[in-house]
Structures are given as C-alpha cells and as structure tokens.
Amino acid sequence: MNIHHIHQSTPATAPAPIAELRAVSKSYVTGGGHELKVLDQIDLAVHEGELLALLGQSGSGKSTILRCLTGLVEPTSGRVLHHGAPLHGINEDASVVFQTFALYPWLTVEQNVAVGLMSRHVSREEREQAVDRAIDLIGLGNYHKAYPREISGGMRQRVGIARALVSNPRMLCLDEAFSALDVLTAENLRQELVSLWRTPGTGLSSIFMVTHNIEEAVEMATRIVVLFPRPGRVGLVLDNPLPYPRDTKSAEFQRLVSVIHECITTTTLPDLPPEVPVAGQPVSRARTRMESIPLVPVGQILGLLSLLHDSPGLSNIYDISDEIGQEFGNTIALVKAAEILEFIDTPGDEVRFTELGRRFVAADRDGRKAIFAEQVFRLRLFHIIIALLQECDEVEAEKVIKDIAMALPYDNPEKVFQTMIAWGRYAGLMDFNAKTKMVFVPEDEAEDTVSP
Numbered sequence: 001m002n003i004h005h006i007h008q009s010t011p012a013t014a015p016a017p018i019a020e021l022r023a024v025s026k027s028y029v030t031g032g033g034h035e036l037k038v039l040d041q042i043d044l045a046v047h048e049g050e051l052l053a054l055l056g057q058s059g060s061g062k063s064t065i066l067r068c069l070t071g072l073v074e075p076t077s078g079r080v081l082h083h084g085a086p087l088h089g090i091n092e093d094a095s096v097v098f099q100t101f102a103l104y105p106w107l108t109v110e111q112n113v114a115v116g117l118m119s120r121h122v123s124r125e126e127r128e129q130a131v132d133r134a135i136d137l138i139g140l141g142n143y144h145k146a147y148p149r150e151i152s153g154g155m156r157q158r159v160g161i162a163r164a165l166v167s168n169p170r171m172l173c174l175d176e177a178f179s180a181l182d183v184l185t186a187e188n189l190r191q192e193l194v195s196l197w198r199t200p201g202t203g204l205s206s207i208f209m210v211t212h213n214i215e216e217a218v219e220m221a222t223r224i225v226v227l228f229p230r231p232g233r234v235g236l237v238l239d240n241p242l243p244y245p246r247d248t249k250s251a252e253f254q255r256l257v258s259v260i261h262e263c264i265t266t267t268t269l270p271d272l273p274p275e276v277p278v279a280g281q282p283v284s285r286a287r288t289r290m291e292s293i294p295l296v297p298v299g300q301i302l303g304l305l306s307l308l309h310d311s312p313g314l315s316n317i318y319d320i321s322d323e324i325g326q327e328f329g330n331t332i333a334l335v336k337a338a339e340i341l342e343f344i345d346t347p348g349d350e351v352r353f354t355e356l357g358r359r360f361v362a363a364d365r366d367g368r369k370a371i372f373a374e375q376v377f378r379l380r381l382f383h384i385i386i387a388l389l390q391e392c393d394e395v396e397a398e399k400v401i402k403d404i405a406m407a408l409p410y411d412n413p414e415k416v417f418q419t420m421i422a423w424g425r426y427a428g429l430m431d432f433n434a435k436t437k438m439v440f441v442p443e444d445e446a447e448d449t450v451s452p
C-alpha cells in the first residue's frame with residue numbers, strides 16, 4: 001500500500017500539503033511587448049509522503065510550476081501555499097536538482113555538496129556530518145576528495161543530488177534530473193532515488209519530479225499529473241498503484257504507459273476526423289492511433305533500404321548500425337521509420353524486408369513515390385495536414401504546427417513538422433513555401449522529375 005493512498009482515504013486528518021498551487025497563472029512579457037501566458041489556473045498539491053510526477057512536453061511550463069512551488073518565481077495570479085499557509089520567499093522544506101547544474105570544478109565532491117548548506121547557519125561539525133550523510137545516502141562513498149573532472153557524468157549528477165539532500169529537505173524536487181544521463185545510469189539513479197524515498201528515517205517525505213518521459217513517471221511516481229501545453233493546464237491526474245520495485249516490462253506497467261499516451265492523444269484532439277476517406281483507400285486499422293514519426297530524412301530511409309537490398313546477409317541491427325556508421329540511436333530511428341512505413345519488419349534484433357519493402361526498392365522513381373504516398377497516407381499524423389489541405393489548397397504552417405503540438409505533446413512540433421513536410425514532399429502530397437510560410441498541395445508533380 002502506498003502512503004499517498006493513506007492520505008487520500010483520510011482527508012479529515014491528513015496534514016496540509018507540503019506545497020500547493022491554487023489557481024496559479026503565470027505570464028511573461030516577451031521582447032515584442034506582448035504577453036505570453038505560460039500557466040493557466042494551475043491547481044496542484046504535493047502531499048506528504050507522495051512521489052508526484054509532473055509530465056509534460058518541452059515548453060509546457062513544468063519548470064515554471066516547479067519554480068512557483070518552491071518560491072523561486074512569483075505567479076502572476078493565484079496562491080502558493082506551504083503547509084496550508086501562504087508561502088513567503090523560498091520554500092525552506094524543498095531542495096531542487098536541475099537537469100544541468102554547475103559543479104564548481106575547483107571544489108572537491110564534498111565541498112561541492114557543502115554548497116547546498118551555504119545559505120544556512122550551521123557549525124562546521126554539523127556541516128561535515130550533513131555532507132558525509134548526503135554523500136553516503138546517494139552512493140558517493142569513495143569520492144569525497146575527488147574533483148568533478150575525475151568522475152563520470154552519472155557520478156556528477158549524484159553530487160548534484162547529494163547537494164540537494166544535504167539540507168535534509170522534506171521535499172526533493174527534480175527538474176528533468178535524468179534526461180542528460182545515459183540510459184543505464186539514469187535507470188540506476190531512478191531506482192536509488194525511489195528506494196531512498198521509501199527508506200524511513202531520512203527526513204525526506206515527498207518527491208516532486210518534472211519529466212517529459214512517460215515511462216519514467218510510471219516507473220517512479222505514486223501520482224502523475226499531465227500538463228497540457230500553450231498555456232500550461234492540468235490535463236490528467238492519475239494514481240499509480242503499482243507496487244515497488246516496478247517491473248517496466250510487465251503488462252500492467254506497459255498498460256499504464258499506453259493509457260497515459262492514449263489519454264493525451266485523444267483528449268487533446270477532440271475534433272480531428274478519425275479517418276480521411278480518399279480515393280477508395282482504406283486507412284490501415286493498425287495505425288489509427290496518433291503516433292509520432294522518427295525525425296529522419298527520406299534520403300536516409302532510402303539509403304537504409306538500398307543497403308539492406310545490396311547486402312542480403314545483413315540483418316542484425318547492430319551490424320547495420322556499424323555498416324552505416326551511425327550512432328545506434330540514429331539507426332534505431334531510421335529502422336523505426338522504415339518500419340512504420342511498413343517497408344521492413346523487426347523481429348528481435350533482426351531487420352527484414354516486407355513484401356511491400358521489396359516492391360518499393362524494385363520500383364522506379366514514380367513507382368516509389370506512389371508507394372511512399374500510400375504509406376504516408378496510412379499514418380494518422382499526416383491526416384492533420386491532409387485534412388486541412390482538403391479544405392483549401394494552402395494552409396499556414398503555424399496552424400499545422402499548433403495541431404501537431406496538440407496531437408503530440410511529447411515531441412518538438414517544429415521538428416515533426418519539418419520531417420512531415422520532407423516525407424510528404426517526397427510523396428508528392430504536400431509542399432512548403434519557406435517564404436510565405438504556407439503548406440500547399442504541389443501543382444505539377446511532373447516538373448520535379450528533372451531533379452536527380
């Protein structure tokens with residue numbers, strides 16, 4: 001049973017939240033003089049004992065919420081509370097770990113950790129004890145005297161966390177604290193922080209974490225708040241009852257991840273036509289969910305396909321990665337792109353042509369274009385543009401980008417837009433005029449066959 005549920009079920013005796021926003025809005029005045037509304041009427045409370053994750057895409061206002069909650073920034077309107085009373089100045093119960101934080105290169109690990117006590121009046125002895133404890137808690141045991149340059153990125157991030165823990169906070173706030181780390185290091189730190197939070201007697205009651213990573217939120221949090229963007233609004237609030245330690249491979253875990261993903265895409269897209277019927281072309285049922293596309297150029301997809309075609313023995317994804325000399329992550333993105341276009345299948349580590357993929361590679365330029373267009377058409381994401389272009393021949397890029405941002409809160413809408421245009425252009429379905437910033441239906445496809 002998790003502590004959060006105990007609080008939920010006994011509201012009458014439950015202590016006031018450690019930190020709370022009531023109807024908080026925040027606007028900034030931009031360089032051009034107009035007002036940018038970043039947060040709109042946010043109600044959010046961090047309760048004693050809970051591990052609350054705030055999930056939202058980049059730019060949705062997560063860091064601003066964290067800064068308001070901890071007293072680093074003042075809201076434009078609304079109230080910030082601390083144990084039920086108005087917060088004045090910095091919340092002394094909270095410590096923040098930022099994604100990138102400066103370690104002083106000329107200070108040792110223990111001196112860097114002690115920076116977290118700088119604003120407090122403590123004796124030298126108390127300080128040394130607190131530093132030792134924080135260093136122990138976060139597994140930096142043998143590195144007291146090391147300098148930042150002598151330790152790995154993961155260890156440096158631990159120093160940042162130890163610096164936050166040294167003041168013995170009741171609430172630890174993490175702002176994308178794992179996003180700059182490699183996968184394994186991040187995974188380790190996540191598990192360690194959860195077990196630290198679950199250990200009684202550390203003084204740490206709650207964790208408030210900000211992330212754009214759904215799996216990370218589901219792995220760690222007892223409760224998840226999803227922030228919708230532009231302006232930031234509270235979208236969904238979900239309890240996460242899965243027992244710790246959580247198995248990220250379990251069906252339950254994956255189900256919760258897809259529920260969140262699903263809710264986000266369906267609730268932010270109320271009026272998108274589910275299917276756009278065109279020229280008797282049925283939309284693939286398997287791809288009706290709004291799914292992002294890997295941000296890879298068409299040329300690289302074609303390159304991957306011809307490599308596979310020319311090297312029939314080459315099917316292992318690691319070998320392919322070596323062969324094309326790309327980082328593994330890029331190779332995965334390329335393979336994923338070819339897969340959602342249904343040109344290849346990926347059983348296990350293997351990459352294999354589909355029937356369609358073979359036909360595509362064997363086709364001439366026009367044949368390829370037609371097949372590509374058909375496949376792009378099956379991707380529901382493209383219906384955002386196709387639906388708009390069916391109403392009129394031209395549509396503002398800004399409008400398209402806004403719709404993409406609504407459909408895919410976890411992606412960079414500009415980059416997705418550029419990739420979609422590149423794919424759509426190759427398919428002959430759409431084009432973009434960078435001067436007028438309009439997306440349009442290409443008039444004469446024959447013309448561009450002159451280019452190689």
Ligand code: ADP
Nearest residue numbers: 028029038056057058059060061062063064065
């Ligand atoms: P997130 O952490 O979710 O990426 P932020 O809270 O950092 O989002 O920012 C939300 C929006 O507010 C962004 O559009 C950002 O450009 C804007 N913003 C944040 N801080 C400021 C500031 N000090 N002045 C002007 N705009 C800001």
Ligand code: MG
Nearest residue numbers: 062063064175
């Ligand atoms: Mg941020």
